[in-house]
Amino acid sequence: MKFFKQVLAAALCSFAVGAGASPAAPSAGAEYVVLPEPQAVDTGKKVEVIEFFAYYCPHCYALEPALAAWVKKQGDNIVFKRVHVSRGQSVLPQQKLFFTLDAMGLLEQHHQKAFEAMHVQNNPLRNDEMVFNWAASRGIDKRNFMATYHGMGVAAKLRRTDRMMADYRVDYWPMLFVDGKYMTSPAEASRRIKPEPTEEQQHANALQVLDFLVAKAKAEKK
Known part of the structure; x- marks a missing residue:
């Protein structure tokens, strides 16, 4: 009986961690993707961030306020570009x-x-x-x-x-690319979190991963 209680407690603890998880330590193949072929950038020592989006896309519309605030907070740390997708x-x-x-x-x-x-x-x-x-x-x-x-x-x-x-x-949107090397998105940054987070939380997760990737790309420029 004691063993059963220990197993149950461990399971509940594991569920709680999963439910409240956030991408605090992003890893390649999980919260972000490493591009198989790096793309050229022209931003010098600044880190390039590109968003592929569409005006008709409800997820792009929902992300825009949080992303715009993040870009403003980054200031001169990055060069931010938008690209409206073809469809x-x-x-x-x-x-x-x-x-x-x-x-x-x-x-x-x-x-x-x-x-x-x-x-x-x-x-x-x-x-x-x-x-x-x-x-x-x-x-x-x-x-x-x-x-x-x-x-x-x-x-x-x-x-x-x-x-x-x-x-x-690019096969869905929004997608966010950092310095021609890395990709993340609200869906990508949240896909290991169970139960599935709200869209607002997915946005927060993506921006947290972006912080990590911008710092990573900046360090790689040195």
């Missing part, structure tokens, strides 16, 4: 919206609003006209926006995104 013609207008805002220097001002248009205001932004009207409603010069949207610069960014998605092996 056929239905997503192309949203992707071109992102790269147009970026090219016009308006991304930080309107990025969150583009998310809100889709997830709060139920504006699907599924075609060019919807995107143009939304941009105009935000006070953006429609003629300049359209010229940039249809321009060669945005077209080049679309082609580069396709190459990057293949090189980084």
Whole structure:
């Protein structure tokens, strides 16, 4: 009987640890992935962090506030880049919206609003006209926006995104890459934790793993 109680207590303790676990000591193949082929970065001594995301993606929208706060906290420690993924013609207008805002220097001002248009205001932004009207409603010069949207610069960014998605092996989103070497995500950072954590906790776990990976990448630059 005493032995049975000891086994039961150990099992309950193990469950409690699993239930409250967090990626305090991330490991490769668990909370993050080591890319089989490192990708070139151009950020010098600063660590590059890339997010692959989509405006239509509810998980990307949910992550954005916590990720934006994390990026702000990092300051000059990192160079943060966003890449809007490709996913056929239905997503192309949203992707071109992102790269147009970026090219016009308006991304930080309107990025969150583009998310809100889709997830709060139920504006699907599924075609060019919807995107143009939304941009105009935000006070953006429609003629300049359209010229940039249809321009060669945005077209080049679309082609580069396709190459990057293949090189980084992006097959879901959001995905977060550190210095061309490591990948994590809310799902990746939380997959060993049982029971499955809430989405908010998954975000916290991913940012904790990002802290670890940024420090690791920074140390490797020395």
